[in-house]
Amino acid sequence: MTSKPGLPLVGVHHTARPTWKLAETVHFYRDLLGLPLVHAISARGWGPEDHADFLHFFFDSGTGSTIAFFYYIGTEAPEFVAxxxxxxxxxxxxxxxxxxxxxxxxxxxxxxxxxxxxxxxxxxxxxxxxxxxxxxxxxxxxxxxxxxFTEVDIADANRTLEAGIALENASRAGQGSFTSIDEVWRSKGERLAADMEVQ
The missing domain is CATH 3.10.180.10 (2,3-Dihydroxybiphenyl 1,2-Dioxygenase, domain 1)
Known part of the structure; x- marks a missing residue:
């Protein structure tokens, strides 16, 4: 596969989410799944004055990637994470x-x-x-x-998203609605047919 020069990424280092279940989270990832606990940051609150002190800990999930959690000490889970x-x-x-x-x-x-x-x-x-x-x-x-993934996958992904973006833009401009996958398939098919006529 060919690709354009971009960010020099070599994979995902970590994903991170908050937890208010410290013991259960450690037990689940380390003891049940067997992911080694490899790092923990213990720190006073960063940034704004109301930022809680926290533990930020990482489990090895293979080939240099980790899954991490923030445990905000003395806080309750807000509704938006329910x-x-x-x-x-x-x-x-x-x-x-x-x-x-x-x-x-x-x-x-x-x-x-x-x-x-x-x-x-x-x-x-x-x-x-x-x-x-x-x-x-x-x-x-x-x-x-x-x-x-192959070149065919890449071409199809681009055609699919181009069709979706065009439909989203038209919907936002009040020039139709975007409510089903059928519209994407139809638009993609029409664009593909037009491209084939040009060739």
Whole structure:
């Protein structure tokens, strides 16, 4: 695959979320999932005067990546972080990668043996994943990528998002509505047909 020069990134270092369940979070990630606890920052509040003192701790999640948490000492969880049974809430999640389907199934076996409820296992397009929640209600995914992304995937992704952006812009300008995936498919198809006529 070819790519344009961009940021010199080498992967995700960490994702971070707040927790008000210190013991449960450490037990879940370190003891049940087996992710080593590799670093902890203990600090007085940073920035604004009302910033609480905190513990910021990291678990190794493979190939240089970590998953991290902030425990704000002496505070209560605000309403905006309350767990919701809503697909829009679950959209924010951490997904880890494994190399083989056997690894994915081994992860599932370990999770279930630890008494962690598996939400579901599903194959969607080029990945197969298992989903479960941590003690904070955060959604976690472990995924196996069935095949690498190709030039066809890249071209299709760009066409799909270009169609979606055009529909979103038209909707915001009051020139129609954007309410279903059918509109994306139709617009993408029309653009593809027009491009083929030009060739």
């Amino acid at each position: 767990v919701r049974d809503d697909y829009r809430y679950r959209a924010t999640h951490t997904a880890w990668r494994v190399e083989t389907r056997e690894d994915l199934l081994a992860c599932r076996a370990r999770i279930e043996a630890a008494g962690i409820k598996l939400n579901y296992q599903i194959r969607h397009e080029v990945i197969e994943s298992i989903y479960f929640n941590d003690p904070n209600g955060y959604s976690l995914e472990i995924t196996w990528q069935v095949r690498p």
